[in-house]
Amino acid sequence: MNEALEKKWQDMAAIACLEAKGDTDGLGAAIRRGLDDGLTLNQIKEALSQLYAYTGFPRSLNALGTLQRVAEERRVAGIADTEGRDADPLPADYDALRQGTEVQRQLAGRAFTYTFAPxxxxxxxxxxxxxIFARNNLTHAERELVTIAALSGLHGVESQLKAHVSGARNMGLSDGTLRAIPDALEQLVGEAEGYRARKAVAEVFGQPFTEAAPLELTAFPKGEPNTAYARYFTGNSYLAALTDGQGAGVPIYNVTFEPRCRNNWHIHHKTGQTLICISGRGWYQAWGEPARELHAGDVVSIPAEVKHWHGAARDSWFQHIAFSVPVDGASNEWCEPVTDEEYDKLP
Structure with a gap:
């Protein structure tokens, strides 16, 4: 595959990634774009069929159903998509275990046996x-491109993603092509998917990687720059009011912190505060206690009169929802900033 990633293979990367994410609306659009750019129906069908081994049958079958619907819609609309070649039949004496063992050795660069689970x-x-890899309507290099793109759409598979970046090199994907995959994913799918792929490529290539993890999309708005409270923050934050807090309502806000951003030490008088973490990695620390690392799904209940701070980790955006029950006479006392010396002790 050439240094520059052809447009149709950029589309294929997006198709694989969106299949892994289960984003059928985005997948339908990517399939239409890929067909317009020269992918064949059988190339897409083959990629989506292969991916059941990496993302599971439900994702694969749903994606194949999306492809079938898109193909029928286009046929009815008079668009003549290219069917493309199917895989050649395998010889009668084909030994799948022997051939697969050799393909796995080539991919991994060494012999491998998973003795724990034979x-x-x-x-x-x-x-x-x-x-699957014996089906010759996709090359081994193309199959690895598909796999890398799909794994970039998943959380918690970093080791497998890096293994397949390394394996793709062994299967003939050039370094230039591998560097182009993250850019295609960022443009056609999202920042988080491009980030995962770019991080894996850099680590396999032995290159330093200091890019902060992007903000994962959530159901809540990022909001506007938090200029009203900027003097109480180190770094940039954003604020989105989720309720107006009028009458008997409780004011609820979504607060977004850029990497390294944190608020000053502060105290809520007469009422506490609850934080519901929804995206990224961050920190909460009460005075005199160790800092607590925060991830999506964590909840922090902060009692009244407790001096504390919260904010993003150095390598990640961070979002939490914040609210306090209104109490007559309640107030916030803003104290000193969290110094770089204090903050930089955190991992």
Missing amino acids: ATDYYLKAHLFGD
């Missing part, structure tokens, strides 16, 4: 790398 080892060798 059945899984057999399925990987004989079925995935033996049966």
